Amino acid sequence: xxxxxxxxxxxxxxxxxxxxxxxxxxxxxxxxxxxxxxxxxxxxxxxxxxxxxxxxxxxxxxxxxxxxxxxxxxxxxxxxxxxxxxxxxxxxxxxxxxxxxxxxxxxxxxxxxxxxxxxxxxxxxxxxxxxxxxxxxxxxxxxxxxxxxxxxxxxxxxxxxxxxxxxxxxxxxxxxxxxxxxxxxxxxxxxxxxxxxxxxxxxxxxxxxxxxxxxxxxxxxxxxxxxxxxxxxxxxxxxxxxxxxxxxxxxxxxxxxxxxxxxxxxxxxxxxxxxxxxxxxxxxxxxxxxxxxxxxxxxxxxxxxxxxxxxxxxxxxxxxxxxxxxxxxxxxxxxxxxxxxxxxxxxxxxxxxxxxxxxxxxxxxxxxxxxxxxxxxxxxxxxxxxxxxxxxxxxxxxxxxxxxxx
Amino acid sequence: xxxxxxxxxxxxxxxxxxxxxxxxxxxxxxxxxxxxxxxxxxxxxxxxxxxxxxxxxxxxxxxxxxxxxxxxxxxxxxxxxxxxxxxxxxxxxxxxxxxxxxxxxxxxxxxxxxxxxxxxxxxxxxxxxxxxxxxxxxxxxxxxxxxxxxxxxxxxxxxxxxxxxxxxxxxxxxxxxxxxxxxxxxxxxxxxxxxxxxxxxxxxxxxxxxxxxxxxxxxxxxxxxxxxxxxxxxxxxxxxxxxxxxxxxxxxxxxxxxxxxxxxxxxxxxxxxxxxxxxxxxxxxxxxxxxxxxxxxxxxxxxxxxxxxxxxxxxxxxxxxxxxxxxxxxxxxxxxxxxxxxxxxxxxxxxxxxxxxxxxxxxxxxxxxxxxxxxxxxxxxxxxxxxxxxxxx
Numbered sequence: 001x002x003x004x005x006x007x008x009x010x011x012x013x014x015x016x017x018x019x020x021x022x023x024x025x026x027x028x029x030x031x032x033x034x035x036x037x038x039x040x041x042x043x044x045x046x047x048x049x050x051x052x053x054x055x056x057x058x059x060x061x062x063x064x065x066x067x068x069x070x071x072x073x074x075x076x077x078x079x080x081x082x083x084x085x086x087x088x089x090x091x092x093x094x095x096x097x098x099x100x101x102x103x104x105x106x107x108x109x110x111x112x113x114x115x116x117x118x119x120x121x122x123x124x125x126x127x128x129x130x131x132x133x134x135x136x137x138x139x140x141x142x143x144x145x146x147x148x149x150x151x152x153x154x155x156x157x158x159x160x161x162x163x164x165x166x167x168x169x170x171x172x173x174x175x176x177x178x179x180x181x182x183x184x185x186x187x188x189x190x191x192x193x194x195x196x197x198x199x200x201x202x203x204x205x206x207x208x209x210x211x212x213x214x215x216x217x218x219x220x221x222x223x224x225x226x227x228x229x230x231x232x233x234x235x236x237x238x239x240x241x242x243x244x245x246x247x248x249x250x251x252x253x254x255x256x257x258x259x260x261x262x263x264x265x266x267x268x269x270x271x272x273x274x275x276x277x278x279x280x281x282x283x284x285x286x287x288x289x290x291x292x293x294x295x296x297x298x299x300x301x302x303x304x305x306x307x308x309x310x311x312x313x314x315x316x317x318x319x320x321x322x323x324x325x326x327x328x329x330x331x332x333x334x335x336x337x338x339x340x341x342x343x344x345x346x347x348x349x350x351x352x353x354x355x356x357x358x359x360x361x362x363x364x365x366x367x368x369x370x371x372x373x374x375x376x377x378x379x380x381x382x383x384x385x386x387x388x389x390x391x392x393x394x395x396x397x398x399x400x401x402x403x404x405x406x
Numbered sequence: 407x408x409x410x411x412x413x414x415x416x417x418x419x420x421x422x423x424x425x426x427x428x429x430x431x432x433x434x435x436x437x438x439x440x441x442x443x444x445x446x447x448x449x450x451x452x453x454x455x456x457x458x459x460x461x462x463x464x465x466x467x468x469x470x471x472x473x474x475x476x477x478x479x480x481x482x483x484x485x486x487x488x489x490x491x492x493x494x495x496x497x498x499x500x501x502x503x504x505x506x507x508x509x510x511x512x513x514x515x516x517x518x519x520x521x522x523x524x525x526x527x528x529x530x531x532x533x534x535x536x537x538x539x540x541x542x543x544x545x546x547x548x549x550x551x552x553x554x555x556x557x558x559x560x561x562x563x564x565x566x567x568x569x570x571x572x573x574x575x576x577x578x579x580x581x582x583x584x585x586x587x588x589x590x591x592x593x594x595x596x597x598x599x600x601x602x603x604x605x606x607x608x609x610x611x612x613x614x615x616x617x618x619x620x621x622x623x624x625x626x627x628x629x630x631x632x633x634x635x636x637x638x639x640x641x642x643x644x645x646x647x648x649x650x651x652x653x654x655x656x657x658x659x660x661x662x663x664x665x666x667x668x669x670x671x672x673x674x675x676x677x678x679x680x681x682x683x684x685x686x687x688x689x690x691x692x693x694x695x696x697x698x699x700x701x702x703x704x705x706x707x708x709x710x711x712x713x714x715x716x717x718x719x720x721x722x723x724x725x726x727x728x729x730x731x732x733x734x735x736x737x738x739x740x741x742x743x744x745x746x747x748x749x750x751x752x753x754x755x756x757x758x759x760x761x762x763x764x765x766x767x768x769x770x771x772x773x774x775x776x777x778x779x780x781x782x783x784x785x786x787x788x789x790x791x792x793x794x795x796x797x798x799x
Contacts, residue, residue, distance in 0.1 A: 006586050006589060007586065007589070027582055027586075031586050050655075051614070051618070052614055052617050052618040052620075052621040052624075053621060053622070054621050055621070055622070056622050064614060064617030064618070064620065064621045065613075065614040065617060067617070068614065133740055136743070136744060137739075137740045137741075137743045137744045138739050138740060138743060139720070139739070140740075142716075142720045143720070143723070143725050144651070144725050144727055145659070145725050146632065146654065147631070147632060147649055148649060148651065148727045149727075151648075151649035151727045151729045151730065152716075152727040152728060154730045154731065154732055154735050155567065155568060156631070156649065156729055157646070157647070157729040157730060157731055158568035158569070158731075159557070159565070159567045160558075160565055160631075161558075161559070161562060161565060164559065164562075165631065165640050165647060166631065166640070166647070166729060167557060167559060167565060167628075167630050167631050168567070168631055169553065169556065169557045169567045169571075170553075170556035170557040170629065171556055171557075171611070171612065171613040171615075172613060173567065173611070175613075176610075176611040176613055177571075177574060177575050177578060178574065178578065178763065181578030181581075181582055182578060182763035184582045185436060185440075185581045185582055185764075186764040186766070188585035188586060188589065189416040189417055189585060190416055192416060192417065192585060192588060192589055192592070193416035193417075193418075195589070195592065195593075199768060201416070201766055201767065201768050202767035202768070203764055203765070203766055203767075204764065204765045204767075205763060205765075206765075208741070209741070209744075209746055209760070209761065209762075209763060209764075210763035210764065212735055212746070212760050213760050213761070213762065214574045215569055215732070216472045216759070216760045217468055217469040217472045217473075217569060218568065218569060218732045219732050219736065219747075219758070219759065219760045220471060220472045220752075220758075220759055220760075221460045222732035222733050222736055223759070224460070224462055224463070224468060224752075224755070224757055226468070227731075227733070228460075228731075230568070232563075232565050232566070233545060233563070235545070236458055236460075237458060237459075238543070241545065243545075243549065243554070243564055245563075252563065252564060253549075254545045254548070254549035254550075255546075256543040256545055256546060311546075315537075315540040315541055318541050319541060320542050320545075320546045321541075321546055322540075322542070322546035322547070322549040322550040323550070324549040324554050324555050325549065325550060325552045325555060326615075326626075327552060327555075327612065327615040327616050327618065327619045327626060328619060328625050329552065329555075330551065330552040330612070330616065331616050331620070335535075335536050335537070336531050336532075336535045336536060336537035336538075336550075337605070337606065337609065339535035339536055340532055340534065340535050340603060342603075342606050342609060343616070351621070354617070354620060354621065355616055355617060355620040357610045357612075357616065358606065358610075360602060360607040360609070360610045361579060361580070361600055361601060361602035361603070361606075361607075362601045363583065363587055363590075363598055363599075364517075364600075364601070365590070365596060365597075365598035366586075366587070366590045366598065368586070
C-alpha cells in the first residue's frame, strides 16, 4: 500500500527513551511522521535490554518490549557530549517540527539542547518535555522507577481488593496509557495551532499530573469530602458485577447487571428461576445490598459454563459480558480481534517475524499503518547525516571513526 | 460577547458535537480543555450518568461533572441534532453500529450527508466484526482487551483498575485519532470516519504481555503488585503504604543510600544488608531475602508517614513514593506549588479539580468552565454571536 499518510511531511527529533516517550511518538510515526530516534551507543536505551527477547536471548536488537513501541521509526546514534554530536543534533532539530524528550529536568540544557537554545535557532519548533514531577516544584528532582508514578499518582492505591494491599493494574499503566497518549494529543494540538498561527510551542507534560488527570473523578470526589476506597470489581450501580469462574483453569467471565432486564436475562440464561423469583433481588438496590451473597450464588452456576459460551449467551440477551482474555486469548482466540486484523506481524531483520500491537483505530480516508519494524540501533545514522543533513560521505566516515556518529 | 483579547487555545475555532455515552465522554473533555467548542447534546430522557455516585451536594454525579466540565450542554429537545452536526468539524459517538443506525447516526450516513465532517466513532468493539453490537461495560471491555487478566493477586479473581479507565484508554486514543483526522480535514477539506475499538485500545495497553507470548512462549499471569525482589514493592508505614524501588531486574539500586538511611534511624539489623549476597540476583529474588528486607524496612517505616518517608528517602537518592490517596494528592506540596488544582463550580459548589495533563507555554489549556451550564440551543457556526456562556475557571 502506498496511500499518502496523514502526517507525511512532519518530522520528529525523538530524544525519548524507555517507556512512556516512545509510545508517544509511535502513533505519529505510524501515521506518517518521520520520527528519528536519537540514541547512544555507550548508554543504550535501557528498554533495549528488557525482556522479552527473541528466543529468550538478550541483545539490544532483540527486545520485544522495545520493538513494539518503536515501529515505523528511524534510529541514529550520536555522542551528544561531543561538540560535533551536539551540532548534528541541532541541525536535525532545525529540520524538524517536533522535539520530544523524557529525560530528567535539566538534562537537555546540560547537553546544550534546551528549549531556549533550540528556540533561538528554530523558533517555530514544538518542544515537548515529560519530566516525572514537572520542571518546577519542591519535588522536581525526585526520582522513580517502575510503579512510582502509579503509586504517587493515586491509581495504584485505589486499585485492588478492599481487604488486601493495593495491586494496581499489573502493568506500568501510566507508561502505556495516560502519559504517552496525553503527550501525543498535546503535540498534535500544537501542530494544528502552528499551521494556523505559525507559532511554535513549549509543552510540559508532568507524568504525575497526567496520571492524576486519569483519575480525575476521584479527586473531585475527594474535594467534595467523599472518601474513595478500593472496591475490587464492585460498581456504584451495577450488581451483580464482577468476574465469575468458568470451566477450566483460571477461566472467568466478566458480567455486569445494570438493569432489571439484565437481571431477568441472566437468570434465564443460567436457568435459575429460583433466583429470579426472590423479591429481595428484584430491584437494583436489593441486588446491590445482597451483592456478596449473589456473587457466591452466581459462581456456583457459572462454574459449569465455558466462559466464551456464557458471554455469548448473555450478550445475545443484552447483558454486558465478556470472557477474561489472557495474552493467549487476545492473540490467538478472539474472533473479534481476528476479524479486525488487530495484531500486526512485521519481519524484523534480527528478530524475524514478530507481533506488534495494531493501531486501535482506522481512519477511513487516511489510515495509518505500521510501516516498518523497530530500527536496529543506529541503523539510519548514515542516511540521516548524509541524505537529510547533507553531510559528505568523507565527513561522515571521519565522525564515525571518532565515535561521534554511527 | 466576543472578547477580542480572549486567549485562544490550540483548538480555537474547532466545533465538536458530543453525542457520546460514558465510554466516549473523556474525548470531548480533552478537546474542550484544548480550546475546542464542545457541544454536548443530551438525550431527552434523563441520563443515568448524571446520577452515578459519588454525588455533589446538589445530587449531581461528580464523575459526570469531571467528564463534562467545559462543554456546552444542550438538550436534544431544544435543537435539531442533524443541523447541529452540520455545523461541526468533529462528531463524537460511542455506541456500536446498530445503536448508531437506529438513531440515524451511522458514520457512513453522517459523513455522506456532511463530507467535511470527521465522525469519531468510539465503540466497544469497533464498527465491524462479529462482536460489533455486543453490549459492554468498563469491566467487560477490560476483560475482552486482556488488561483485566494481568491485574490481581494470583490466589484471587482478576481485579479491575479503579474508575472507568476504558473511558481514559479509549478517550486518549480517540482524541489522538481525532486530531490526526482534523489536520487532514484542515489541509484537504475532506472529512472521514475514525473507527476506534475500545477493546483494541485496551489490547494496546498490555505492556509486553503479547510479545512475551510471541517471543518467549510464556503467558504473563497476574502477580499482585509486582515481581518478588528484595527491596522493591509496597511497604507498610504509619499511615498506609509506600512504594520502594531498592532494586530492579535483580540488581540493587542506590543500595548504600538505602542501608545508610536505615542505619541512621537506629535500625542496627540493617548492617546485614551490607553483606555480599545482597548484590546477587538469585538471593535478591528469593522470598527469604524479601522477608528479611521487609522486616527490617518496616521496623523503620512504621513510625513515619508516607510523606515523611517520601521526602526523607528522596533527599538521600532513594527511589521511594507514597501510595497516595486522592486526599493526599489534594494536599501534595508538589501539586499545590505548581497550582495543578483549579477551582470549578459544580452546580454552584466550588470544588478543586485536577488541571490538564499538560501545560502549553503559549496557549491557555485546561477546564474552561466549571459548571456544565444547560443552554437553550446551539448557535449557528461562526455567526459572531456569543462565545457562549462558559466562564473561565
